[in-house]
Amino acid sequence: MSGKRYKLTISYDGSTYAGWQVQPQQRTVQGELERVLAELTGEHAKVHGSGRTDRGVHAKGQVAHLDLAGRMPPAALAKGLNALLPVDIRVTAARLAAPSFHARRSAIGKEYRYFIWDADVVPPFLRLYRAHVRSRLDVAAMSRAAAGIRGRHDFAALTANPNRVVESTVRTVSMLTVRRRGSEVVITACADGFLYKMVRSIAGILIRVGEGTVPPGEIRAILRSRTRTARVPTAPPHGLFLWRVMYPHATVV
Amino acid sequence: MSGKRYKLTISYDGSTYAGWQVQPQQRTVQGELERVLAELTGEHAKVHGSGRTDRGVHAKGQVAHLDLAGRMPPAALAKGLNALLPVDIRVTAARLAAPSFHARRSAIGKEYRYFIWDADVVPPFLRLYRAHVRSRLDVAAMSRAAAGIRGRHDFAALTANPNRVVESTVRTVSMLTVRRRGSEVVITACADGFLYKMVRSIAGILIRVGEGTVPPGEIRAILRSRTRTARVPTAPPHGLFLWRVMYPHATVV
Numbered sequence: 360m361s362g363k364r365y366k367l368t369i370s371y372d373g374s375t376y377a378g379w380q381v382q383p384q385q386r387t388v389q390g391e392l393e394r395v396l397a398e399l400t401g402e403h404a405k406v407h408g409s410g411r412t413d414r415g416v417h418a419k420g421q422v423a424h425l426d427l428a429g430r431m432p433p434a435a436l437a438k439g440l441n442a443l444l445p446v447d448i449r450v451t452a453a454r455l456a457a458p459s460f461h462a463r464r465s466a467i468g469k470e471y472r473y474f475i476w477d478a479d480v481v482p483p484f485l486r487l488y489r490a491h492v493r494s495r496l497d498v499a500a501m502s503r504a505a506a507g508i509r510g511r512h513d514f515a516a517l518t519a520n521p522n523r524v525v526e527s528t529v530r531t532v533s534m535l536t537v538r539r540r541g542s543e544v545v546i547t548a549c550a551d552g553f554l555y556k557m558v559r560s561i562a563g564i565l566i567r568v569g570e571g572t573v574p575p576g577e578i579r580a581i582l583r584s585r586t587r588t589a590r591v592p593t594a595p596p597h598g599l600f601l602w603r604v605m606y607p608h609a610t611v612v
Numbered sequence: 613m614s615g616k617r618y619k620l621t622i623s624y625d626g627s628t629y630a631g632w633q634v635q636p637q638q639r640t641v642q643g644e645l646e647r648v649l650a651e652l653t654g655e656h657a658k659v660h661g662s663g664r665t666d667r668g669v670h671a672k673g674q675v676a677h678l679d680l681a682g683r684m685p686p687a688a689l690a691k692g693l694n695a696l697l698p699v700d701i702r703v704t705a706a707r708l709a710a711p712s713f714h715a716r717r718s719a720i721g722k723e724y725r726y727f728i729w730d731a732d733v734v735p736p737f738l739r740l741y742r743a744h745v746r747s748r749l750d751v752a753a754m755s756r757a758a759a760g761i762r763g764r765h766d767f768a769a770l771t772a773n774p775n776r777v778v779e780s781t782v783r784t785v786s787m788l789t790v791r792r793r794g795s796e797v798v799i800t801a802c803a804d805g806f807l808y809k810m811v812r813s814i815a816g817i818l819i820r821v822g823e824g825t826v827p828p829g830e831i832r833a834i835l836r837s838r839t840r841t842a843r844v845p846t847a848p849p850h851g852l853f854l855w856r857v858m859y860p861h862a863t864v865v
Binding site for chain 1: 624625670672691699700701702705732733734739740741755845
């Protein structure tokens with residue numbers, strides 16, 4: 360490969376997309392990026408994301424890499440893509456990356472944020488970006504429950520598809536906080552990696568704790584069970600943002 | 613009238629509406645409110661707004677009044693309307709009002725805010741709520757120009773339709789500030805009343821000042837001319853929010 364590898368940082372409103380990953384007959388974020396990339400460069404390059412996001416999930420800082428045979432300055436690539444992309448997908452940064460950089464395999468961690476609005480009325484301007492809970496959540500109880508999730512655990516009980524073949528369901532959650540700002544409750548989660556629907560499952564059980572229907576201390580028993588049950592709901596997608604993807608410094612030129 | 617007068621505070625995302633006022637064959641905010649009000653109460657009451665907002669303009673705190681023959685507690689009215697309204701229109705408060713209260717005639721002032729994003733890329737989540745300007749605005753120059761607009765003036769040069777018959781084009785702008793928060797520039801304007809497209813004209817000329825194409829000192833000459841010219845552009849509607857409507861305290865029961 361005599362061309363260049365690029366690292367893109369991408370922000371998108373997932374409201375009208377069938378998620379990140381290309382799927383037949385569906386409008387996806389990866390699909391839009393590959394379509395406009397071909398239009399801009401004449402090359403049919405694949406855009407490799409750090410991971411999928413589900414239908415309706417947003418991203419503030421998704422990361423992807425791609426290879427181009429032609430040489431285009433990264434700033435021109437970003438500008439050209441933004442000129443062709445729909446306005447609900449924006450390339451916020453573009454850089455040349457080392458040939459060994461891989462958006463998914465080089466990632467050493469991810470941060471997700473889950474946004475909840477717990478007053479009667481969601482402001483219309485936030486309706487697409489906040490999960491609505493009608494009762495005021497007990498953030499102190501949610502924080503106690505979060506402490507039981509932090510650390511290295513088998514998260515089979517907090518993924519949507521525990522029977523799917525994955526190498527391991529053990530992950531390390533390095534940070535999990537619950538904060539209130541007015542009627543907004545924000546769950547911030549950092550881990551070395553997340554299983555399928557893991558953040559929405561964590562948000563789902565924390566919301567139950569905040570509503571008072573699950574005691575905070577029960578979280579450890581749920582985790583230990585290693586079994587997904589109906590006790591753990593999956594919180595709706597539109598409250599979820601892939602916030603950033605972490606890499607070792609050396610991977611970007 | 614043996615019924616009751618209600619005061620509603622309403623928040624809406626104007627993106628998909630042909631403005632506030634009912635118009636044939638068009639989806640409007642007032643039209644949606646009157647439709648669901650009839651559905652909820654069986655009464656065909658008119659919803660009187662504090663004033664119109666144009667197509668695509670938002671409101672954080674529009675105010676309206678309406679009369680109902682039946683007696684419904686204000687909280688139940690708000691809840692019932694929100695259950696039937698589209699999610700981009702929310703009733704944020706409902707109160708009983710004095711029979712003499714009139715959303716337009718009782719108003720003693722209004723506050724509008726105009727939001728501008730002046731970096732290369734508008735975050736996708738704000739795209740419907742920020743006017744995009746590509747060059748970084750000189751907020752200090754805009755503030756100097758704003759000082760020339762504050763006070764009591766004939767605003768014929770800063771309204772879109774100066775030939776339209778209005779009693780007077782004199783208004784008192786009691787507050788006009790320009791503030792920056794990161795890549796966001798916010799123009800806040802309070803007045804005893806605003807002429808047609810007056811805030812968007814003020815935003816338009818202040819943006820030109822911020823871009824350096826109109827000197828701040830020229831504002832006074834523009835105002836004194838009392839003539840609308842092409843030198844004053846009308847800033848796009850989606851940056852504009854009707855923020856609140858002010859009333860004397862005694863008008864609400």
